[in-house]
Amino acid sequence: MSSNRVAIVSSSLDAVLHEAAGGAEPLAPEAPLRPGTTLTARRAVELFEDQVLSRELDVAARELKNRGMGYYTISSAGHEQNAVLGTQLETTDPCLLHYRSGGLMMARLRKQPGSTPLFDTLLSFCASSDDPTSRGRHKVWGSRDLWTPPQTSTIASHLPKAVGMAYSLSRARRLRIDTGLPTDAIVCCTFGDASVNHATALTGINSARYASRRDNPTPILFVCEDNQRGISVETPRRWIRDFFSNLPHMRYFGAGGDLVDIWNTTQLAIQTCRTTRAPVFLRLRCVRLWGHAGSDVEEAYRSIREIEDVEAQDPLLANARLLIETGAATAADLRALVEVTRERIAAASEEAVTRPKLTEASVIIEPLAPDEPERWRVAACAATDAAERRAIFGRRLPEEESSPTRRTLAAHVNSALHDEMIRRPEVIVFGEDVGKKGGVYGLTQRLQERFGHARVFDTLLDETTILGVAQGAAHVGLFPVPEIPYLAYLHNAIDQLRGEACSLRFFSAGQYTNPMVVRIASFAYQKGFGGHFHNDNSIGALREIPGLALCAPSRGGDAARLLRGCFAMAKESGRVVAFLEPIALYHERDLHEPGDGGWLSDYPPPDGSETSALLPGEVGVHDTEARDVVIVSYANGYRLSLRAARRLEREHGIRARIVDLRWLAPLPHAAVREQADTAGAVVIVDECRATGAGVADALVAQLVEGGWSGKLRTVRAADCYVPLGDAANVVLVGEDDIVAATREVLA
DSSP states (O other): OOHHHHHHHHHHHHHHHHHOOOOSSOOOTTSBSSTTOOOBHHHHHHHHHHHHHHHHHHHHHHHHHHTTOOOOOOOOTTOGGGHHHHHHSOTTSOEEOOTTOHHHHHHHHHTSTTOOHHHHHHHHHTTBTTOTTTTTSOOOOOBTTTTBOOOOOTTSTTHHHHHHHHHHHHHHHHTTOOOSSOTTOOEEEEEETTGGGSHHHHHHHHHHHHHHHTTOOOOEEEEEEEOSEETTEEOOTTHHHHHHTTOTTSEEEEEOSSHHHHHHHHHHHHHHHHHHOSOEEEEEEOOOOSOSSTTOOGGGTSOHHHHHHHHTTOHHHHHHHHHHHHTSSOHHHHHHHHHHHHHHHHHHHHHHTTSOBOOOHHHHHTTTOOOOHHHHHHHHHOOOOHHHHHHHHTTSOGGGOOOGGGSSHHHHHHHHHHHHHHHOTTEEEEETTOSSSOOTTSTTTTHHHHHOTTTEEEOOSOHHHHHHHHHHHHHTTOEEEEEESOGGGGGGTTHIIIIIITTHHHHTTTSOOOOEEEEEEEBSOSTTTTGGGTOBOOOHHHHTSTTOEEEOOOSHHHHHHHHHHHHHHHHHHOOEEEEEEEGGGTTOOOSSSTTOOTTOOOOOOOSSOGGGOOOTTOOEEEOTTOOSEEEEEOHHHHHHHHHHHHHHHHHHOOOEEEEEOOEEESOOHHHHHHHHTTSSEEEEEEEEETTTSSSHHHHHHHHHHTTOOSEEEEEEEOSSOOOSGGGHHHHSOOHHHHHHHHHHHHO
């Protein structure tokens, strides 16, 4: 968009303020602008001031960009009527905001004594490390004190977690968890008319209606800032109204007309949401001035006449006329307000451009993944109350079990979940079929029976909703442990981890966190069952997410210890942790021959000992005396490597040391190097696909770049989806592959 359109819009406002007639008799500050409204003259003038501030900051953003000193030009120009929401909502109503909600944020910050929204916004435009929200990492609307977690919001991907927060408010109160919010708090979530068509947005709206249909209080106010345009693509007329106005289990309001009409409709929508504790959809009629962003040349897809028609609908022009005509303010008052705002912004801009920037990688990265092993150790290894355990588990504790079915990996995960729920009353477990059924593979059996429906509950069958609920629940003080039934299903919803959950610490400079442990039934080797949707051997999409910790147990006792470490990481440092459970090993009992019981283990009780938990960097080592070769693997690969090692020794006289990684992010590079130094050869067995799907490439690179000079081989699965039946064995890693690679590297 050419910069002259910005000047033209500004000139139009100046013209209205200079040409306006004298107006009506002065209106008393507390008098309503019109009979039947609570919008007073004072509030209306304050709203106009907030709207002008938002508008002039958008002008400054483009000027800073033109000078090469600013980096963000997506503006709120034309959307300023959303300031009504900022005025009417309480500061204890959490807000998850669209990037065009500048007016709302200015009005909200007005309520915070000592806040400096003008200067803070300029700092964010300049990507200064003095920006109090993101410390220069991104331009986001946010405030820790005002319950406004920063959002990227580009594709309305914040809607599921906004719903999750609203859904979790009453659940937290049932569990006596202090949310820090009043009992009548609602959650406000704003977004654009184009992005609402995104699957993630529709998922959020659907899940809110679903919760309401099931009589679960979900007080969320969806606010669609409808400017009828998605970059260059026009939104069909009445699309938002026609689509959302008749959906069951969600009230709909349309806010248009002048400022008084918008005030009254918005007030009714907020009151309805607050009193019914149910979803409300508010369509706020807006226009978009100056294109999508500074780089958007609007003349390429709109005629000058169309652009001028939109500019004539500038809400600031209408609001200025209304204030003057009703006597709420004089034209001279408003001229002075605009002039003072421009002067303040000009002066503050010159200061903002001098403020420091992020210049060190370590500082930029710092909020992503706090590494606090001492804190984790204390929390993970703390003893659980013995009497409480006996009350929950009953006659026999897990560590007292001798039955093979109670000594498998699945049984130990189930027992560890029991223990963590005893230890932490804020833990909630949820997902598809985790309640009465106890999960697809039985790992959550009896949790709902023992801890109640408030702490263990089924969700609708949608992974985006599950991860959205997790984020929202974490915001209000709960500790979510969502379950994803299969690794392949995660890809339907992975942006909730990548773009939302794991980015929150980064974009808020660590001020906001959403700690959680995401349990994912993972990997392949299910004896041909299910095809690739139930046999997914790729974790590449997870490994690339900054800040996400990945843990993959192989044996039952380790699974319990590792899960305790994961809980401690999440709780103590606000981390997001994915616990990748190998499905094929859930109920495995034997290692070498049927009936040998070699894959069973005793349950490690949470007795306060330092060995009762495992943390990042702590690997498992089998046969520490072996010196011929080191085989490094994890999960199913670890079991296969142990089987291959026995064959290597019996058939070829090769003695192998086997290393179980346990942690796939962060990878235990130091421990791997320590083990590699004991032998002249290393074989890395990675059950995931060969190209970018697992960890082999990173392990090899670290060893080579670290100067390790021994022989290296990798064993990886074929670059292929996992087929059904016995064909799966052809493309997956097998014992024969490990034996052959080991003999080759030693030849």
